[in-house]
Amino acid sequence: MFNKYKIKKTKSILSTKTSISSIGEFGLIEKLKNSISKGPFTKLGPGDDCAVISPQKGEYLISTDTLVEGIHFDNSYMTLQHIGYKSVISNVSDIYAMNGNPLHISVSLGISGKYTVQDIEKLYEGMNIACDKHGIDIIGGDTSSSFSGLVINITVIGVQKSDKIIYRSGAQENDLIVVSGSLGGAYLGLQILLREKKATDTLNNNEEVRNDIRSHMSRHKKLIERQIKPEARQDVISFLRENNIQPSSMIDLSDGLSSDLLHIAKSSKKSVSIYEEKIPISDESLDFCKETSLNPTIISLSGGEDYEMLFTIDPKHADKIIQTPGLSIIGKVKGPKHKNLLHLAGGEEVDLNQMGWDHFKLEE
């Protein structure tokens, strides 16, 4: 797709591609079965009517997500390994967001005719890397046909003791609002990839433009990685456990800071107040926003898929958090009668509930 050489290369390996129809659904499952490893908590993996998992102490946490090609991902700018990796990470992140320990995933694929056995093996390669990293087994799943590209559904299963599970609903008045890492990078990474895709689609043979794009992409590698290879913040969960900090509420940032923080506020029947200048934004994001005249605060509030942890803690833990790089106190939980507010650097206040792109633009 990118240039003649690559097209040729793609063609020359076509002969080693196997169509899924030639080996059938059972054949594909058989192949995939061999590529996955069975961990100590899985009694029976794929191959029967159900998978069987050994009982663990604590309560089970279950989460499920569907990723649809063209809506949640686009394999013109993401490899199948990355898509597989990210599909696991986004699910595992939900288990960490409740302070759980992920153990198993079940994978359902809808596969259209354009995909070969080798493609699906690549997807599984990415999934297996993410699973190894987080100590998870693929316990089963099914494959079926799809009319429109690839549909990936993953259900993740984790465990945690009842009193250690952290809900969205536990935030208390005067708690501090903390966020890990930096925000907005995944969204900016997507913008870079989309721009690159558009340019390569329309300016198909201009090598100079292409080189420009490549140099541009390599400069923004970190942002692109935030989009195509996000991390689930198991390290943040470990840090909190090691320091005996049990957040009163927690959520992972998949929809964007504004939307996810409002989930906590609503579930906890409290209000929240955050400060623009406290929102952590990386230097790469600031540089890119400057270059492209984007507002980094809007991006951080509205851009999703950062998979950072957003949580509330008792103020007694403030010192520990302040001393820890990579964690930022961005605001405070208030009583239920207040508005949910963003305090802008200039002193103005914006109602987070009413904040959309348009509204925010008026405030600028």
Added chain:
Amino acid sequence: MFNKYKIKKTKSILSTKTSISSIGEFGLIEKLKNSISKGPFTKLGPGDDCAVISPQKGEYLISTDTLVEGIHFDNSYMTLQHIGYKSVISNVSDIYAMNGNPLHISVSLGISGKYTVQDIEKLYEGMNIACDKHGIDIIGGDTSSSFSGLVINITVIGVQKSDKIIYRSGAQENDLIVVSGSLGGAYLGLQILLREKKATDTLNNNEEVRNDIRSHMSRHKKLIERQIKPEARQDVISFLRENNIQPSSMIDLSDGLSSDLLHIAKSSKKSVSIYEEKIPISDESLDFCKETSLNPTIISLSGGEDYEMLFTIDPKHADKIIQTPGLSIIGKVKGPKHKNLLHLAGGEEVDLNQMGWDHFKLEE
């Protein structure tokens, strides 16, 4: 779609339809949340990063299935309630097939623009009816956009004590092969629906033909019900438990007798021998096959979605099975070195492994 009156009717209620985009994903989840009931084993249903389920004695059984519009179902001849109902039943059946007790399901939907909030509520109506029938909670799920119609992914979670779980792999030499109910009905029901769909699509204004089809459909109501409203055989599982019959292996018939029996043979490292005249086929199926010159044995072997239970038992239980209406001994498990055989009524033998439609036709 069927006639002028129906088109008019559909239009007249359009005013009460709500587009999903008008209430958004969160709005839709909020609406659906209210329609589902929380059972005693669910600590937290939809609304947080994960659902939380209380621990149960025994091991957990997990199964997942994706149903794609146009591949697994077609809402031109199935209502959304039926689609919802069937999507739960086909999953629950997998839990029963391992002698498990289904407790929870998690539902992921991919929804294209043509569906309204009311449509998804109808789908959930059907799911809720199936859940109530089998004592299951909907613990969560997600909704996302889809380019091609509706994509339904369900993950079902059940429990059973370790020594009560029945695998595909336990069949022993000399065990009897037993099947519940009658076979082939769901496939024939589908043929009737497809024929009706084709006729109503092409002969659009001929009322006489239409009446003919309607009378034909009402005569074959039972077969159509096998397709659009299948049952998961919880009653068979109860019967076996009450009579202390623990099958050595079990599977539910979703792919067809031939394919599913070969799964047992392969997993158990045994061979199987079944008898054509012992395969249970309903009178309705026999009548329809006669009328349409279809071979009822082929239909029973190859037609899927009957969701009957296929299991192997120690011969000491033979008397009890023979006395029980609705259970049929259809053959025997043999050593690993034999062929997997179907003994035809005329005395000939067919290798089940090599049996396709074409091969079988040669034998007729």
